[in-house]
Amino acid sequence: MEKIMKEFLVDSIFFGAVLSLAAYEAGLLLKRKFKLAVFNPLLVATVAVMAVLAALNVEYKHYNESAKYISYLLTPATVCLAVPLYQQMELLKKNLKAVAGGITAGVLSSLLSIFLLARLFSLNHEQYVTLLPKSITTAIGMGVSEELGGTITITVAAIIVTGIFGNVTAELICKIFRIHNPVAKGLAIGTASHAIGTAKAMEMGEIEGAMSSLAIAVAGLLTVLWASVFALLM
Numbered sequence: 001m002e003k004i005m006k007e008f009l010v011d012s013i014f015f016g017a018v019l020s021l022a023a024y025e026a027g028l029l030l031k032r033k034f035k036l037a038v039f040n041p042l043l044v045a046t047v048a049v050m051a052v053l054a055a056l057n058v059e060y061k062h063y064n065e066s067a068k069y070i071s072y073l074l075t076p077a078t079v080c081l082a083v084p085l086y087q088q089m090e091l092l093k094k095n096l097k098a099v100a101g102g103i104t105a106g107v108l109s110s111l112l113s114i115f116l117l118a119r120l121f122s123l124n125h126e127q128y129v130t131l132l133p134k135s136i137t138t139a140i141g142m143g144v145s146e147e148l149g150g151t152i153t154i155t156v157a158a159i160i161v162t163g164i165f166g167n168v169t170a171e172l173i174c175k176i177f178r179i180h181n182p183v184a185k186g187l188a189i190g191t192a193s194h195a196i197g198t199a200k201a202m203e204m205g206e207i208e209g210a211m212s213s214l215a216i217a218v219a220g221l222l223t224v225l226w227a228s229v230f231a232l233l234m
Helices: 003-011 015-035 041-056 061-069 074-080 082-087 089-094 096-119 124-133 139-148 152-177 182-204 208-233
Strands: none
Touching: 003 015, 015 041, 015 061, 015 096, 041 061, 082 208, 089 096, 089 139, 089 152, 089 208, 096 124, 096 139, 096 182, 124 139, 124 152, 124 208, 139 208, 152 182, 182 208
């Protein structure tokens, strides 16, 4: 019976997509009911999907065959991030120097922290460059990792973990460091935790979402440029 069930799930073209969406919906329900950061929908969905795959002994490649169709929505969803940015264009022009300085500082801080931690934990060059693009969106990060000689699968995992962590802790960190300016909040979240963090920024406000959307693109570009420089340090 177990073998038949596994074969059914592996051969299904909807299993991965349905499981992913159901897990995310469960996360939304838990977040609405308990209103705790730990019940972040992305975090709940990730843990739930991993648990189900482990329990049913379904390999990731079989799951991904039916879940990959959801990723087709990633491109149009990313393009849609330009809408709130366009609506806040005047605000962007007024804060152009602060925006440029904030994103640049965020990118350099991320790369420098990875360099220092890599030296502290005696990582080799491959492991080091694998983690350099952790704070940028997956599409760009995979290319950077491959170009520098890193392990792409680990880079993707690091990017996802970084995004989820940023999504879960964004509001708390802003409170701890008393960051009240919506422009500063958006830039910090987008620069540190790319699109997954931007989802939280949009929940926080329209300005935060717009600035975070901008930060994704600019931080990605700056990381491509600076990661090559930092890769030479180890």
